[in-house]
Amino acid sequence: DVKVTQSSRYLVKRTGEKVFLECVQDMDHENMFWYRQDPGLGLRLIYFSYDVKMKEKGDIPEGYSVSREKKERFSLILESASTNQTSMYLCASTLKGYGYTFGSGTRLTVV
Amino acid sequence: GDSVTQMEGPVTLSEEAFLTINCTYTATGYPSLFWYVQYPGEGLQLLLKATKADDKGSNKGFEATYRKETTSFHLEKGSVQVSDSAVYFCALIHTGGFKTIFGAGTRLFVKA
Numbered sequence: 001d002v003k004v005t006q007s008s009r010y011l012v013k014r015t016g017e018k019v020f021l022e023c024v025q026d027m028d029h030e031n032m033f034w035y036r037q038d039p040g041l042g043l044r045l046i047y048f049s050y051d052v053k054m055k056e057k058g059d060i061p062e063g064y065s066v067s068r069e070k071k072e073r074f075s076l077i078l079e080s081a082s083t084n085q086t087s088m089y090l091c092a093s094t095l096k097g098y099g100y101t102f103g104s105g106t107r108l109t110v111v
Numbered sequence: 112g113d114s115v116t117q118m119e120g121p122v123t124l125s126e127e128a129f130l131t132i133n134c135t136y137t138a139t140g141y142p143s144l145f146w147y148v149q150y151p152g153e154g155l156q157l158l159l160k161a162t163k164a165d166d167k168g169s170n171k172g173f174e175a176t177y178r179k180e181t182t183s184f185h186l187e188k189g190s191v192q193v194s195d196s197a198v199y200f201c202a203l204i205h206t207g208g209f210k211t212i213f214g215a216g217t218r219l220f221v222k223a
Contacts, residue, residue: 004154031209042215043155043200050209058210090154097207099145102154 003027006091006103013110019078021106023091029101031094032074034058034066036087037105043090049074050096081110113138117201117214124191125222132186132217134175134201142203144168144177144184145211149198158186158199162206196221 007022025032033048035058045058047066055066063085067075074093078085086109092100118133136144143162147155159168164179173188184201201214 006154033210043213045210048209056209092155094211096209097143097204099143099157099160099204100147100155100211102147102156105152105154 004091004093004101004103006089006106008106009104011106011108013078013081013108015082015110017078017081017110019081019108019110021076021078021089021091021108023074023076023093023103024072025074025093025101026072027093027101028071029093029095030071031096032068033092033094033100034064034074034076035090035092036060037090038087046076083110086110113142113203113205113212115201115203115212115214117199117217120198120216120218121220122217123220123222126193127190128221130186130188130191130195130219132199132201132219134184134186134214136182136184136201136203136212138182138203138205138212140205141179142205142208144175145202145204146173146175146184146186147200147202147213149200149216151197155200191219191221193221193223195219 004025034046049068065077091103146158159170161168161177198216204211
């Protein structure tokens, strides 16, 4: 069964920490995405990548960066975590123009 | 720009009731349309899709028909179960496109 695996289901970090959220897919997909999901705000795209070492800003990139050194791995980095980055983070991958496969999500709490 | 509008939830139904969740879209050209489902504490899962006008997507008793003339993709199920309680997202993507446009999601509660 094809999979997108996010490294942590739950994470608690302190304000100001550098946080890494990891995502790995085993489907040889070109495109990978990071979203955050908040009540009442739906899914918001943070960054996406359409190839190794390529990245594009989504709708809310401020306070985040990403890294894609290998095709199967797409990392989201919170340079200096803040309480307003407490959220559910969802990683997804896809072939161009097709439906997404999502990971199970990482619920991040910044205290 | 492109957009997807879903009916607001929550939708509360009794077991074995008929379900409709409305979805309409605004887009240029002929996008592909999707329904995703998110169970509590999980990521989204692709439920069904349709890639051209008049296509019907179906899965697990759910179905939706791509209606170009009304720009709609309503989700239906003839008899819901408690296990169908989840949040349902309508979405579109252009052929060969990178980004999916998601609706806000509709929460469904099914009572036994």
